Amino acid sequence: LAIVGYVFTDRLVPHIKSYTLRKGIAGKDLGKRGTSIADKDVPEALGIVAGAVFLVCLIFCLVGYAAWHPSKLLDMNSALLSICFMLFLGFTDDVLDWPWRYKLFLPSVASLPLLCCYNGSTSIVVPIPMRSWLWHDKSATLLGHLGFLYLLYMGLLAVFCTNAINIYAGINGLEAGQSYIIGCAVLVHNLLEIRFHNNLEENHLFSVMVMLSFVGVTLGLLKHNWFPASVFVGDTFCYFAGMTFAVVGILGHFSKTLLLFFIPQVINFVWSVPQLFKFVPCPRHRLPAINADTGLMEPSTFPCQPHEYRILKRHPNDTTVPNMTVINLCLQLVGPMSERSLCILLLALQTLSCGLGMLCRYYIANFFFDD
Amino acid sequence: LAIVGYVFTDRLVPHIKSYTLRKGIAGKDLGKRGTSIADKDVPEALGIVAGAVFLVCLIFCLVGYAAWHPSKLLDMNSALLSICFMLFLGFTDDVLDWPWRYKLFLPSVASLPLLCCYNGSTSIVVPIPMRSWLWHDKSATLLGHLGFLYLLYMGLLAVFCTNAINIYAGINGLEAGQSYIIGCAVLVHNLLEIRFHNNLEENHLFSVMVMLSFVGVTLGLLKHNWFPASVFVGDTFCYFAGMTFAVVGILGHFSKTLLLFFIPQVINFVWSVPQLFKFVPCPRHRLPAINADTGLMEPSTFPCQPHEYRILKRHPNDTTVPNMTVINLCLQLVGPMSERSLCILLLALQTLSCGLGMLCRYYIANFFFDD
Numbered sequence: 100l101a102i103v104g105y106v107f108t109d110r111l112v113p114h115i116k117s118y119t120l121r122k123g124i125a126g127k128d129l130g131k132r133g134t135s136i137a138d139k140d141v142p143e144a145l146g147i148v149a150g151a152v153f154l155v156c157l158i159f160c161l162v163g164y165a166a167w168h169p170s171k172l173l174d175m176n177s178a179l180l181s182i183c184f185m186l187f188l189g190f191t192d193d194v195l196d197w198p199w200r201y202k203l204f205l206p207s208v209a210s211l212p213l214l215c216c217y218n219g220s221t222s223i224v225v226p227i228p229m230r231s232w233l234w235h236d237k238s239a240t241l242l243g244h245l246g247f248l249y250l251l252y253m254g255l256l257a258v259f260c261t262n263a264i265n266i267y268a269g270i271n272g273l274e275a276g277q278s279y280i281i282g283c284a285v286l287v288h289n290l291l292e293i294r295f296h297n298n299l300e301e302n303h304l305f306s307v308m309v310m311l312s313f314v315g316v317t318l319g320l321l322k323h324n325w326f327p328a329s330v331f332v333g334d335t336f337c338y339f340a341g342m343t344f345a346v347v348g349i350l351g352h353f354s355k356t357l358l359l360f361f362i363p364q365v366i367n368f369v370w371s372v373p374q375l376f377k378f379v380p381c382p383r384h385r386l387p388a389i390n391a392d393t394g395l396m397e398p399s400t401f402p403c404q405p406h407e408y409r410i411l412k413r414h415p416n417d418t419t420v421p422n423m424t425v426i427n428l429c430l431q432l433v434g435p436m437s438e439r440s441l442c443i444l445l446l447a448l449q450t451l452s453c454g455l456g457m458l459c460r461y462y463i464a465n466f467f468f469d470d
Numbered sequence: 471l472a473i474v475g476y477v478f479t480d481r482l483v484p485h486i487k488s489y490t491l492r493k494g495i496a497g498k499d500l501g502k503r504g505t506s507i508a509d510k511d512v513p514e515a516l517g518i519v520a521g522a523v524f525l526v527c528l529i530f531c532l533v534g535y536a537a538w539h540p541s542k543l544l545d546m547n548s549a550l551l552s553i554c555f556m557l558f559l560g561f562t563d564d565v566l567d568w569p570w571r572y573k574l575f576l577p578s579v580a581s582l583p584l585l586c587c588y589n590g591s592t593s594i595v596v597p598i599p600m601r602s603w604l605w606h607d608k609s610a611t612l613l614g615h616l617g618f619l620y621l622l623y624m625g626l627l628a629v630f631c632t633n634a635i636n637i638y639a640g641i642n643g644l645e646a647g648q649s650y651i652i653g654c655a656v657l658v659h660n661l662l663e664i665r666f667h668n669n670l671e672e673n674h675l676f677s678v679m680v681m682l683s684f685v686g687v688t689l690g691l692l693k694h695n696w697f698p699a700s701v702f703v704g705d706t707f708c709y710f711a712g713m714t715f716a717v718v719g720i721l722g723h724f725s726k727t728l729l730l731f732f733i734p735q736v737i738n739f740v741w742s743v744p745q746l747f748k749f750v751p752c753p754r755h756r757l758p759a760i761n762a763d764t765g766l767m768e769p770s771t772f773p774c775q776p777h778e779y780r781i782l783k784r785h786p787n788d789t790t791v792p793n794m795t796v797i798n799l800c801l802q803l804v805g806p807m808s809e810r811s812l813c814i815l816l817l818a819l820q821t822l823s824c825g826l827g828m829l830c831r832y833y834i835a836n837f838f839f840d841d
């Protein structure tokens with residue numbers, strides 16, 4: 100079984116390569132609709148090409164699955180459905196600019212097929228230190244409730260993943276770069292699990308297959324989106340990438356590990372909460388501003404009264420407050436730098452945190468969970 | 471089992487109504503991108519609203535299925551995946567104008583998940599008169615080949631359906647109107663089959679559920695698209711409607727009956743073939759032209775030399791040839807008429823042919839097929 104899976108994924112890699120290449124070419128002649136930023140038109144929403152190629156790849160995988168592992172066909176179908184729906188949503192968002200309520204409602208709906216088809220355990224393994232004081236509880240009822248809560252948690256995970264990448268974005272190469280790094284981390288994790296003959300091997304093989312395609316198309320896209328970007332990836336890419344991670348996390352049964360790889364996004368989200376929920380004014384775009392004199396990026400700001408938001412400002416009497424994103428935070432801490440260096444710094448941060456997440460998963464978790 | 475299905479579909483109708491209503495409202499404030507036709511901007515591609523609502527409805531159906539009929543979950547998933555992919559393709563086509571090769575390639579890919587999950591019989595019932603001279607053949611090999619050919623036929627059916635509605639279009643209300651009528655015909659057919667306790671009852675129930683949602687959203691859309699149209703449905707609607715029909719036809723196992731309901735589209739397609747394959751010049755749009763003096767529609771034409779295409783012209787020496795669509799053909803036969811009357815005429819034709827198809831299915835087929 101596993102060998103067939105290996106052969107199949109192996110056989111897939113050149114397949115993806117050629118698709119990515121073709122995508123690279125298509126990337127040039129596609130984006131006719133440009134958004135104008137800094138005097139030049141850069142084609143937007145090219146994530147659509149990556150997304151479409153990715154879907155086509157996966158549909159071919161699906162055919163392979165249908166022939167060899169009919170039992171996993173349902174998983175694959177629901178995964179594809181969720182990803183496809185998000186791709187559609189993302190592209191329509193790029194074109195039509197949905198209001199916020201749709202952006203929260205529709206991803207939840209999109210994750211429903213996934214949850215319906217989720218047939219794994221919904222019980223969570225209780226960490227060893229917490230076990231003693233949980234044991235004397237009415238465990239049965241509690242775990243019954245946890246089953247439902249777990250589904251809810253996975254739904255929220257899907258919504259979080261789709262939006263997390265989108266709000267941690269705005270500079271050339273960052274969206275595709277972080278997705279690429281997380282994708283590689285997931286891939287390494289899966290391969291390690293398969294190597295050590297985990298009992299969920301089949302799920303990890305599934306995840307490897309999805310991730311190989313994903314890493315392939317993302318790399319193709321990143322090449323064009325790297326500074327100076329010839330294309331923008333758009334919300335299209337952010338949404339479908341986020342949903343892809345959620346899908347492999349859920350269907351591969353490693354959603355907690357996945358969150359460890361999302362540490363920078365989580366920090367960014369938590370740090371953004373005051374602005375997202377309008378406790379603090381939030382401009383439409385929060386990406387860092389470029390200083391035309393030096394050519395370096397500086398934190399973008401929003402105006403305020405001198406007496407407001409004292410804790411967020413360096414000098415209490417400033418009339419501007421930096422936007423609350425990790426990108427701006429980095430610029431505040433390290434000082435102005437070029438867009439390219441900023442992107443590399445942030446991606447290094449991402450790599451570091453993925454490594455840290457992996458470390459957590461394999462060494463520290465041993466103290467809390469047996470087996 | 472059937473009762474649960476009935477209750478479920480019954481329960482769904484008000485659900486859909488409210489969604490359709492909400493769609494109607496959303497239809498107003500959405501289409502910011504207008505195409506300019508006859509001096510006024512009419513929002514285009516509003517099929518996206520219908521499509522999105524339809525998908526959301528079906529995803530809720532899916533949740534119901536997951537709870538009650540887990541065995542059909544795979545069908546439902548693959549159906550949704552195919553429809554969702556076409557919706558995505560249709561919308562991107564509206565926005566980006568794909569070249570023809572994509573329009574043929576991508577629907578084929580979109581139908582693959584469907585074919586993978588098709589677990590019904592692939593043998594065809596040989597008509598009684600043909601049976602005698604087929605019998606002495608090497609039936610086994612032949613039927614083996616037919617199994618593959620049947621899959622191919624269904625793939626082609628999907629590609630045909632998605633494109634057939636799109637090329638039989640262009641005047642207000644026609645796309646949505648014809649889809650509504652075909653949808654109703656399919657619904658009647660399904661209900662008749664369920665009434666007479668056909669052994670494929672479950673498949674027909676599935677189809678009823680999909681079609682109820684579809685008819686609901688189509689009616690909502692038709693209200694806005696009826697002459698004078700306040701919105702256009704766009705390729706988005708044509709593609710997803712076509713794929714929906716293909717999906718129910720294939721998964722409901724009545725693809726031959728479905729084709730009987732598609733008679734006007736088939737005639738239109740056959741009549742269009744010379745232009746589609748460029749044997750005869752084909753302008754970008756072939757919808758009938760309006761005569762500003764009379765306010766009536768007249769057949770649109772393409773220019774030619776006096777000696778060319780004699781059989782297509784009324785007067786052999788004309789320098790224009792009417793475009794080869796059923797719409798223009800009707801105008802040639804009946805004479806100029808208003809857009810509204812033309813649409814009503816064509817829809818009457820559609821109703822007639824659906825009735826005829828039904829007649830064929832239930833009376834004439836008895837002579838050719840036993841059981």
Ligand SMILES: [Mg+2]
Nearest residue numbers: 265268333334
């Ligand atoms: Mg964005």
Ligand SMILES: [Mg+2]
Nearest residue numbers: 636639704705
């Ligand atoms: Mg069209």
